[in-house]
Amino acid sequence: MADPLNEPRKTQWHRLLAQVVEEPLTTVNIAVQTEVDVTSASPKADIILLRREGDNWTEEQKTWLADGLRDTSAKDLLIEFKFTESLTNRAYRQLLVYDHLYQEKQQLQRGDLTSFLLLAKTPETDILERHGFVPTDKAGVYASRIELFDAIRIILLNELAPVPHNAIWKCFASRKQEWQKAFDCIHQRCLPTTSAEHEHVIFGLRKIRMEGTMKNMEPIGLTPEYVLDLGRREWLAAMMRSMPREELLKMPEAADIRLEGEQKGRREGEQKGRREGEQKGKVKILVRLLTRRFGALPAAILEKIAAADSDTLERWSEQVLDARSFAEVFGLDVAGTH
Numbered sequence: 001m002a003d004p005l006n007e008p009r010k011t012q013w014h015r016l017l018a019q020v021v022e023e024p025l026t027t028v029n030i031a032v033q034t035e036v037d038v039t040s041a042s043p044k045a046d047i048i049l050l051r052r053e054g055d056n057w058t059e060e061q062k063t064w065l066a067d068g069l070r071d072t073s074a075k076d077l078l079i080e081f082k083f084t085e086s087l088t089n090r091a092y093r094q095l096l097v098y099d100h101l102y103q104e105k106q107q108l109q110r111g112d113l114t115s116f117l118l119l120a121k122t123p124e125t126d127i128l129e130r131h132g133f134v135p136t137d138k139a140g141v142y143a144s145r146i147e148l149f150d151a152i153r154i155i156l157l158n159e160l161a162p163v164p165h166n167a168i169w170k171c172f173a174s175r176k177q178e179w180q181k182a183f184d185c186i187h188q189r190c191l192p193t194t195s196a197e198h199e200h201v202i203f204g205l206r207k208i209r210m211e212g213t214m215k216n217m218e219p220i221g222l223t224p225e226y227v228l229d230l231g232r233r234e235w236l237a238a239m240m241r242s243m244p245r246e247e248l249l250k251m252p253e254a255a256d257i258r259l260e261g262e263q264k265g266r267r268e269g270e271q272k273g274r275r276e277g278e279q280k281g282k283v284k285i286l287v288r289l290l291t292r293r294f295g296a297l298p299a300a301i302l303e304k305i306a307a308a309d310s311d312t313l314e315r316w317s318e319q320v321l322d323a324r325s326f327a328e329v330f331g332l333d334v335a336g337t338h
Contacts, residue, residue, distance in 0.1 A: 010221055011083075011221045011222045011223075012221075012223075013081055013082075013083035013084070013172075014034055014047060014048050014079075014080075014081045015034055015223075015224055016172075016205070016222060016224060016227060017048060017081050017118075017169075017172055018032055018034045018048050019201055019224040019227065019228075020168050020171060020172075020201060020202070020205060021048075021064065021168055021169070023194055023195060023197075023198045024064040024168065024191075024192075024194055024198070025050065025061075025064055025065075027194075028058070028060045028061045028063070028064060029052075029053050029054075029061070030050055030051065030052055030053075030061055030064075030065075031049075031050065031051040031052075031053075032048065032049070032050060033048070033049040033050075033051070034047070034048055034049075036048075036049045036078070036098075036102070037105070038098050038101045038102050038105060047078060047079065047080050047081075047098060048078075048079040048081060049076065049077070049078055049079070050069070050076070050077040050079065051075065051076050051077075052075045052076075052077075053075075054075075055075075056073065057070055062165060063164070063165055063191065063192065064165065064168065064191070065165060066155065066160060066165065066166045066169040066170075067138040067139070067140060067141050067155075067160055067161065067165075067166060068116065068136075068138060068140070068141035068153050068155045069116065069155075070165065071136075071138060071141070072114040072153075073111065074111060074112055074113050074114040074151075075112055076102075076106070076108060076112055076113045076114075077113075077114055077115075077116060078095075078098060078099060078102055078113065078114075078115040078116070079115075079116045079118050080094065080095045080098070080115070080116070080117050080118065081118045081120075081172075082117070082118070082119050082120065082121070083120045083121075083172060083174075084120075084121075085121070086119055086121040086122070086123040086127075087117070087119060087123040087127050087128065087131065087154070091117060092117065092131055095115055095117050095152065096115075096149070096152065098115065099113065099115040099151065099152065102115075110151060113151065114151050114152075114153060115151060115152050115153070116152075116153045116154070116155055117152070117153070117154045117155070118155045118157065118169075119154065119155065119156050119157065120157050120158075120172050120173055120174045121158075121174045122156050122158045122159065122174070122175075123156075128142055128154065131144075132144045132145050132146040132149065133145075133154050138161075139159050139160060139161050140155055140156045140157070140158070140159030140160035140161070141153060141154075141155055141156075141160075142154040142155075142156070155169075157169060157170050157172055157173035157174070157178070158173045158174060158175045158178050160173075162178075162181045162182070162185070164185055164190040164191050166182070167182045167183075167185040167186050167190065167191060168182070168186065168191075169182075170182035171183060171186075171202075171205055171206075171209070179209055183202070183206045183209075186202055187202075189295060192324075193293065193294065193324045193325070194324065195322050195324065196235075196293075196321040196322050197228065197322070199231075199235065200228055200231035200232045200234075200235050201224075201227055201228055201231050202231065203230075203231035203232075203234040203235045203238070204226075204227040204228060204229070204230040204231025204232075204234060205227055205231070206234075207230055207231070207234045208222065208227065208230065239288070239289075239292070242288065242292070279310050279313070282310060282313040282314060282317065283305055283306070283313060285317055286305060286313055286316055286317045286320070287302070287305065289317060289320045289321075290320055290326075290329070293320060293323070294325075294326065298326075301326060301330070304330060316329050316330065
């Protein structure tokens with residue numbers, strides 16, 4: 001009998017997808033759940049549950065919802081995500097079972113639940129047709145022409161339109177040109193700003209995809225923790241690549257993104273020069289962090305930075321890592337900014 005401790009760990013792809021979409025969705029009051037209680041004895045499945053508060057999707061919520069998801073009036077969305085396999089009889093039947101059991105357990109009306117099979121790989125058209133699925137008016141979204149299964153949808157990530165609200169989902173598309181466009185959209189600030197941690201997740205996922213390890217790491221298993229840790233390192237490396245060499249030499253350690261000005265000043269015995277050098281360095285670091293996070297800086301922000309002391313600059317540099325607006329960095333008295 002095989003030792004379960006020695007068996008290769010499988011990647012739970014739905015957990016990686018949930019990691020990418022959870023913060024943006026929960027921020028706009030859409031609950032995200034990966035441990036779905038269908039029945040007490042249900043087998044494990046690559047399922048994500050999205051639950052909406054309120055009667056309809058708001059425009060703010062639609063900003064983060066892919067086509068198909070944003071087009072249903074149901075408040076509960078059950079998503080079975082397949083990254084390594086395409087449309088199969090087993091996957092389709094499994095979703096039908098989960099859809100039925102979840103509806104009964106939660107005592108939902110039929111219109112309150114829509115279930116989706118989210119596919120990274122694109123199946124052959126004849127396979128979709130054999131299962132009764134035909135294209136809708138949204139590219140990449142398929143509905144069943146069989147009335148019994150009209151609450152089931154199939155979403156093909158490769159075929160979704162390259163628009164901002166599809167971007168975080170298309171990061172998992174199988175075709176390179178599709179996921180590259182999705183990451184480019186995110187990094188071009190086409191979507192609302194998220195936390196530094198979420199940005200790290202995106203950096204980590206992009207690194208994995210660029211290296212092709214999503215195909216090669218299955219024996220080890222990718223985890224959300226690994227993606228986040230990799231993303232932190234990639235984000236830091238990107239910051240360091242954008243800094244002049246002389247600034248990098250002033251950094252005591254990469255993780256703190258701080259200057260070595262004080263230590264250098266002591267070595268040279270130039271107390272005044274040290275303070276001035278440290279001040280200028282902190283200004284440069286803060287400006288670079290803010291620009292990378294929010295884009296071009298308003299004149300009012302630059303004036304505020306120029307007038308700040310060393311301790312304040314350091315405090316702002318720490319706050320910018322998790323800030324979603326200028327106000328969260330500088331306080332609510334910042335006028336004319338977002």
